[in-house]
Amino acid sequence: MDAPVAVLAARRADILRHYRHPWVFSQGVLNTDRLREECTVQVKSEQGDHLGWAFYHPENAICLRMITFDNAPMDATAWKKRIADTLEMRRALLGSGVEGYRLIHGENDGFPGLKVDIYRDLIVAQLMCAGMEHLRPQMAQWLVEVTGCKAVYERSEGHARKQEGLKPAQGFIHEECPLPSRFKEDELEFMVDPSGPHKTAFYLDHRAQRRWLRARSHGKRVLDLCSYSGGFTLAALQGGASFVHSIDTSAHYLGMLAEHLNINGLPADRQKSTRADIFDFLKGKPDERYDLVVLDMPSLARSARAKPSALRTYRKLHQAVSGWVRPGGILVSFSCSKVVDRGDFRQSIFLGLRDCNREGLLIETFDSGPDHPIHLHFPEGEYLKGYAIYLK
Structure with missing residues (x-):
């Protein structure tokens, strides 16, 4: 039996042929009414030229997801x-x-x-x-x-x-x-439980950032905001931090953090955990400012419509967190919101610091690392961006 064929309008077929972006939106497909739901389809132009094979779905605006541009389907x-x-x-x-x-x-x-x-x-x-x-x-x-x-x-x-x-x-x-x-990462042993309350078992995309923090933590006071199960906290203690304060809303993951300290033999007397929302926590005043502050927020924008609100929130957060970083200290901040690009995120940091009269020098940029590659045909694949800012 022949595979069903999705026929692309001439202009859309030309774009796919030249740019090979893996998504085709429904407006570009001429015969959606004759395609079966949730099947693999052959993709052709109006002229009958073969363009590739794709997953098809009639309900999604992204109705074609390209699998291969070869002649033969994937087996x-x-x-x-x-x-x-x-x-x-x-x-x-x-x-x-x-x-x-x-x-x-x-x-x-x-x-x-x-x-x-x-x-x-x-x-x-x-x-x-x-x-x-x-x-x-x-x-x-x-x-x-x-x-x-x-x-x-x-x-x-x-x-x-x-x-x-x-x-x-x-x-x-x-x-x-x-x-x-x-599993182990750089001689630290971590537990992963994908059955837990958070779908992410571990933030593998911060491997390089944990190494960066570890190399700069000796003798430093570190504040780990949105600490999750303690990746940054453990890296800082492994690097010789004098004190690490870990903040998270989840008692479950703060419990995992404590167990991670125990199984790795790291000094619990140099670490403190506080269960709190970071917005509420940052409204307080620190007894002593920190040398290094890590701000690793969850995604604040799932769609383009939510982007303006996310940027306002990033700005307010950076205004609030700046009061916790000593002059000469470093703020390490991340965004995993796909719809917020690097330039927008960087601008929100600048505006937040400006609102409280702090000056910052960008000293390092971060991304998700080589095991999270971004295909040049698919810029939407980029999501994690981060900056290390030296605060005056």
Whole structure:
């Protein structure tokens, strides 16, 4: 049986042919009324030229997610080779000793709607579109075969699934292992539990930033805002920080932080945890200002419509946090909101500091690292941006 064909308007076909962006919006498809729901389709121009293969969904504005621009559709051999290629790239860039890393970064790696993280022997997968949902059992099997990992845990939820009528899905989809699982990063051992209240088992995209902080923490007082399970806190203590104050709203993850201190033998007497909302916490006055402050906020804007509000919030936060950084101290601040670009985020930091008459010097920029590559055809794949600011 021939595969269904999505026919693109001439201009849209030309754009796809030249730019190879992995998303095609419904306005560019001429025959959506004749396509089956949630299937793999061949993509052609009005003139009948083959353009590639894609996942199709009639309910989503992004109705085509390109899988391949080759003539043949993806089969098991092709998918496994693509997985193997991403694994080879990570090992080449990170070294074979890294136990926690992102193996598949969605469209950037040629896997529309799929993110895969590895923690030693555990795979955590997030499936965000109906096309990838149909491949769930096969993809889990292929991932295990290629990587040699033992178990695959799915944690799929969020706005992208809702757009395609998919309910949240959570649980082991290939074998099982005890949770929490463990892995090492730079001689620190961390627990990861994808079944917990937060869908992210660990922030692998901050590996380089943790190393940066560790190298600059000796003898310093550090404030870790939105500390989660303690990645930055542990890195600072490992680097010889004199004191680290960790702030988070979650008692669960502050408990994990305490356990991380214990299993790594780090000095609990040089660390304090406070359960609080950072907006409320920053309204107070510090007894003593900090040498290093890390502000790692959750996403404040899920859509372009929320961007103006997010920028106002970033500005207010940076105004508030500046009072906690001593003159000559460093503020390290991050945004993971995709719709807020680097320039906008940097401007919000500047405006927040200006509002309280503080001057800052940008001394370092941060991104998500080589295991979270950004395909040049897909600028939407960039999400994490960060700055280290020296405050006068």
